[in-house]
Amino acid sequence: MAGDTTNRQLYLQQRPEGIPTTEDIRLREVPLKDPGEGEVQLRNLYLSLDPAQRDWMSDNLSYMPPIAIGECIRSTSLGRVVASRHPDFEEGDYAVGLACNGWEEYSTAPGEMLAKVEKDGRHPLRYHLSIFSGAMGMTPYFGMLELGQPKPGETVLMSAAAGAVGSVAGQIAKIKGCRVVGLTGSDEKCQWLINELGFDDAINYKRCDNLADAIAEACPERVDIYFDNVGGKMLDAALLNLNDFARVVFCGAISTYNETGPKPGPYNYWQILARSAKVLGLLTTNYVDRFPEALRDLSQWVDDGKLKFAEDIVDGLGNTVEAYSRLFTGGNKGKLLVRLSDEAD
Amino acid sequence: MAGDTTNRQLYLQQRPEGIPTTEDIRLREVPLKDPGEGEVQLRNLYLSLDPAQRDWMSDNLSYMPPIAIGECIRSTSLGRVVASRHPDFEEGDYAVGLACNGWEEYSTAPGEMLAKVEKDGRHPLRYHLSIFSGAMGMTPYFGMLELGQPKPGETVLMSAAAGAVGSVAGQIAKIKGCRVVGLTGSDEKCQWLINELGFDDAINYKRCDNLADAIAEACPERVDIYFDNVGGKMLDAALLNLNDFARVVFCGAISTYNETGPKPGPYNYWQILARSAKVLGLLTTNYVDRFPEALRDLSQWVDDGKLKFAEDIVDGLGNTVEAYSRLFTGGNKGKLLVRLSDEAD
Numbered sequence: 001m002a003g004d005t006t007n008r009q010l011y012l013q014q015r016p017e018g019i020p021t022t023e024d025i026r027l028r029e030v031p032l033k034d035p036g037e038g039e040v041q042l043r044n045l046y047l048s049l050d051p052a053q054r055d056w057m058s059d060n061l062s063y064m065p066p067i068a069i070g071e072c073i074r075s076t077s078l079g080r081v082v083a084s085r086h087p088d089f090e091e092g093d094y095a096v097g098l099a100c101n102g103w104e105e106y107s108t109a110p111g112e113m114l115a116k117v118e119k120d121g122r123h124p125l126r127y128h129l130s131i132f133s134g135a136m137g138m139t140p141y142f143g144m145l146e147l148g149q150p151k152p153g154e155t156v157l158m159s160a161a162a163g164a165v166g167s168v169a170g171q172i173a174k175i176k177g178c179r180v181v182g183l184t185g186s187d188e189k190c191q192w193l194i195n196e197l198g199f200d201d202a203i204n205y206k207r208c209d210n211l212a213d214a215i216a217e218a219c220p221e222r223v224d225i226y227f228d229n230v231g232g233k234m235l236d237a238a239l240l241n242l243n244d245f246a247r248v249v250f251c252g253a254i255s256t257y258n259e260t261g262p263k264p265g266p267y268n269y270w271q272i273l274a275r276s277a278k279v280l281g282l283l284t285t286n287y288v289d290r291f292p293e294a295l296r297d298l299s300q301w302v303d304d305g306k307l308k309f310a311e312d313i314v315d316g317l318g319n320t321v322e323a324y325s326r327l328f329t330g331g332n333k334g335k336l337l338v339r340l341s342d343e344a345d
Numbered sequence: 346m347a348g349d350t351t352n353r354q355l356y357l358q359q360r361p362e363g364i365p366t367t368e369d370i371r372l373r374e375v376p377l378k379d380p381g382e383g384e385v386q387l388r389n390l391y392l393s394l395d396p397a398q399r400d401w402m403s404d405n406l407s408y409m410p411p412i413a414i415g416e417c418i419r420s421t422s423l424g425r426v427v428a429s430r431h432p433d434f435e436e437g438d439y440a441v442g443l444a445c446n447g448w449e450e451y452s453t454a455p456g457e458m459l460a461k462v463e464k465d466g467r468h469p470l471r472y473h474l475s476i477f478s479g480a481m482g483m484t485p486y487f488g489m490l491e492l493g494q495p496k497p498g499e500t501v502l503m504s505a506a507a508g509a510v511g512s513v514a515g516q517i518a519k520i521k522g523c524r525v526v527g528l529t530g531s532d533e534k535c536q537w538l539i540n541e542l543g544f545d546d547a548i549n550y551k552r553c554d555n556l557a558d559a560i561a562e563a564c565p566e567r568v569d570i571y572f573d574n575v576g577g578k579m580l581d582a583a584l585l586n587l588n589d590f591a592r593v594v595f596c597g598a599i600s601t602y603n604e605t606g607p608k609p610g611p612y613n614y615w616q617i618l619a620r621s622a623k624v625l626g627l628l629t630t631n632y633v634d635r636f637p638e639a640l641r642d643l644s645q646w647v648d649d650g651k652l653k654f655a656e657d658i659v660d661g662l663g664n665t666v667e668a669y670s671r672l673f674t675g676g677n678k679g680k681l682l683v684r685l686s687d688e689a690d
Contacts, residue, residue: 060615061585061616061619062615062619063618063619063620063621231614240406250617250618251618252618253614253615253618262612263612263614263615264609264610264612265609265610265611265612265613265614266610266614267607267608267609267610268610269576269598269608269610269611269614270405270407270598270601270608271406272595272624272626273408273595273596273597273598273626273627273628274406274407274408274626274628275408275626276408276626276627276628276631277626278623278624278625278626279617279623279624280623281617281618281619281620281621281622281623282618282621283618283619283621286621
C-alpha cells in the first residue's frame with residue numbers, strides 16, 4: 001500500500017437507532033493527506049471494536065464529544081508509522097492510539113496521543129489491541145484493582161463475563177483470591193468461563209426466569225463487587241444481592257446503548273444506600289500514567305498461564321459494521337478486532 | 346405520669362400511599378408492660394420526626410425491616426429512665442435510642458441500644474435529638490466528612506438545604522473551606538441559608554424553569570460534592586453538573602418516599618461514569634463507635650457560633666402525624682421534633 005493516495009474509512013452517515021447498520025455507518029474513499037506538524041500517520045493493522053463507540057455515535061452528554069455526522073468512526077487502532085512529523089516516531093515504528101484514530105486504513109494523530117509498542121518476541125504485536133490494550137487489559141485491571149478493591153474470600157459478580165473486559169476482570173479477581181461468578185448469554189460460554197478461565201460459577205442469564213434469584217443462589221454470601229458492563233435489568237438484579245459495603249464498578253451499560261429516549265437509572269438504586277454501597281465510575285484514561293505497571297502485571301500473568309483470553313478476529317474493513325453488531329447480541333466471545341493486515345500477528 | 350399503667354402510642358394501621366395521614370397512623374392506648382431482663386423503660390420527652398421513617402412505613406427492601414402493620418411507628422426518642430433492668434442505667438438517667446424506640450409516651454428497649462446523655466449546663470438536653478443527634482448531627486458529619494471528603498475551594502451543592510441534615514452538612518462544608526450552594530423551596534429559606542448560615546448561594550427550586558441550568562449558573566466550576574437527600578429530578582439536575590471525580594453522597598431520597606410502584610433511578614445515571622464520579626451510600630449507624638468524636642466537634646462548633654441550626658418543635662403526641670407531613674411539602678425548616686414534656690428544654 002506504499003504510495004497510497006486515498007484512504008478508505010467508515011464514517012457516520014446518520015445517528016443509529018438501535019444497533020448500528022451499514023445504513024448508519026458507510027464506507028468511503030477520501031484523499032490521504034500528509035501529516036501536519038507534530039502529527040504521525042499510521043497504516044492501521046488492527047482496529048478495535050468496543051461497546052463505548054456506540055455511546056459516541058449518539059448525541060449524548062458523555063466523557064467525550066459525540067462523533068459528528070460525516071466524521072470517521074473514532075477508534076483505538078494499532079498501526080505502523082508511514083510518515084512522522086513528531087520527533088518520537090519514525091517510519092516503521094508501531095504505535096497504538098487510544099480512542100484517537102478511526103475505523104480506516106490510515107489514521108493521522110498528534111504524536112502525544114500515540115503510544116509506541118514493540119515486538120517483544122514472545123507475544124504477537126496485536127496483543128496491544130487485545131490483552132495489553134486500554135479496553136481489554138487496562139480497563140479491567142484498574143477497574144477491578146483500584147475501584148473494586150478485591151479482598152481474598154470476597155464474592156465478585158461479573159457482567160458480560162465472556163466479553164473482553166469481563167473475562168479479564170474476573171480472572172484478576174481470581175488472582176486476588178475472590179470467589180467469582182459470571183453472567184453470560186450461553187451455556188457454551190458458561191462452560192468456557194468455568195473450565196478454561198477458572199470462574200467458580202456462571203449463570204446463563206438467557207435461561208433464568210428470575211435473575212435476582214439465580215444470583216442469590218450462586219452468591220450465598222451476597223455480592224461484594226459487582227462489575228457492571230451492562231446496566232439495565234442485570235444491574236437491577238445485582239443490586240438486590242449486594243452485601244454491605246459492596247462496590248459497584250460502573251464500567252459500561254451496553255444494554256442501554258441502543259435505546260433512544262430517556263434511560264431510567266436502576267430501579268433498585270435505593271439499595272446503594274440500604275447496603276452502604278458505592279457506585280464508582282470508571283474511565284481508564286484516568287490511569288494512563290500507570291499503564292506501564294499494569295502492562296508488567298498483565299504480561300506476567302499471561303506468561304504464567306494465569307490470565308487467558310479470547311480474541312474474535314474479523315478480516316477486512318468492509319466487515320466491520322456487521323461484526324460490531326455482534327457485541328450487542330451476545331454473539332461474540334472475547335475481544336473483537338478487525339484485521340487489516342497480518343503484519344501484527 | 347408516675348405510676349402510669351397505660352401507654353399512648355401511634356401505630357401503623359395501614360401502609361400509606363403518598364404522604365401518611367391519620368388514617369394510616371392512628372393513636373391507641375396499650376397496657377404499659379414492665380421492662381424485661383436487660384431492658385430499660387423510658388418516659389419519652391421528645392420524639393424525632395425523620396424522612397427515613399417514611400421508608401420504613403413501606404414494604405420495601407431496605408436497611409431495616411419495614412414497620413409491621415399494627416406496630417408502633419419506629420423512632421429515635423429522648424427519654425428519662427423510669428425503670429431499668431440493665432446495669433448501666435438507673436431511674437432518672439436520660440437516654441436516647443437510635444431508631445429503637447417509637448412514637449409513644451413510653452418506650453422499652455434493650456440497654457445496649459440506648460445511649461446515656463447528660464445535662465451539661467450549656468445546652469438543652471433536647472439537643473441530643475437535634476444538633477447532637479444521629480439524624481441531624483451525625484448524619485451530615487460523617488456523610489460530609491467521611492464520604493464527601495471536602496477539600497478547600499471545592500463546590501458543594503446541598504439538596505434540602507434548609508432541612509435538618511442539609512443545613513448542618515452545608516455548614517460543615519463551609520467550615521472545611523468549600524463554596525456551598527443550597528437548594529431549597531422558598532425565598533425566605535434561601536435568605537436564611539445565605540444570611541444566617543453563611544451559604545455562598547441558594548436556589549429556590551420552586552421558581553426555576555430549568556433546575557440544571559440554574560445549578561450551572563450558581564456553580565460555574567461545577568459540583569464536586571452533591572449531598573443527596575432528595576433523589577428524583579433534583580438528583581438528575583445535579584448529575585448534569587458534576588465535576589470530574591465528583592462525590593454524590595447518597596443520604597436519602599425524600600422525593601420518592603411517597604411514590605408507589607417501581608421507582609426509576611436517576612435518568613442521568615450515565616454521568617457517574619462520564620465524570621469518573623462516585624455515589625456513596627450513607628448509613629449513619631456504621632459510625633456509632635465514632636459518635637463521641639463527632640459530638641466533640643459539633644459541640645465546639647455550636648459554642649463557637651460556627652454551626653447554627655433551626656428546630657421546628659410541635660407539642661403533643663396527637664399532633665405528630667400532621668407535623669410529619671410537613672417534611673414532604675417543604676413546610677418545615679430545620680429539625681422537626683415532637684415535645685411530650687418540657688423537662689429537656
